[in-house]
Amino acid sequence: MKDIDIMADRKTDQPHEAAQAGIAEWQRIVAELDWESLPDLLAEKVTYRSPADIEAYHGKDTMVAILRLVFGIMEDFTYLRHFSGGNGYVLEFSTHVGDARLFGVDIVEFDQNGKITDFMVMMRPADAVLTLASEAAKRMAAG
């Protein structure tokens, strides 16, 4: 039984090759905060789903603007566990906003060309998510 578990633990999910390349490019962009490269990784009609709003956001420019803004507020952003399935990945992360510690997940779906078609973010705890959202709205309003 022990041997079976060890072997099973070695198995890893591998979404299609274009998705594998896409998630690697996403992680590079986040590590380098290379937002100039992000549009090339996004499908034209990409959908972004924020942890604060039920309504989704659409389009490359909107998603790039939101991520630039939010990554300018979050500190010590670090990816933790990694899950995958179908054409997508779930990347767990930890971060800070001021004194508040947060954990979250990015749920990222890719098309057959390795472009991101859907990007959903969920974070906990909820009160810190609202703090982050209000700071983002303040900075957005300030241009």
Next chain:
Amino acid sequence: MKDIDIMADRKTDQPHEAAQAGIAEWQRIVAELDWESLPDLLAEKVTYRSPADIEAYHGKDTMVAILRLVFGIMEDFTYLRHFSGGNGYVLEFSTHVGDARLFGVDIVEFDQNGKITDFMVMMRPADAVLTLASEAAKRMAAG
């Protein structure tokens, strides 16, 4: 390239056999709201991480009480996408609390015996999470 993608899409992650059996039992318990069976699926020192609090909860009795309470408030709970990796699974869901629609994920980790050791829930949007948490606290206080 199309053939490669089709084959790659067929690959699925398979955490160890005990974890596979454990997640199937979890999904049965949720489908049947069979909370009496939940303690047998939990490790003694199981950790529950809620979408509303940064502090974790510990122990079987606490987790069972919280889930009984929360599943008594959520309506139309439905699992959506499914991801896996290592010894765990991410199960995306949709639900309603009153008029508020929510999406969330259960991130479930299993030990080598197929018992749940860590259960983290994240949900969006954040304001609806706070509505759910305050309703849960009200019912908890009311016994």
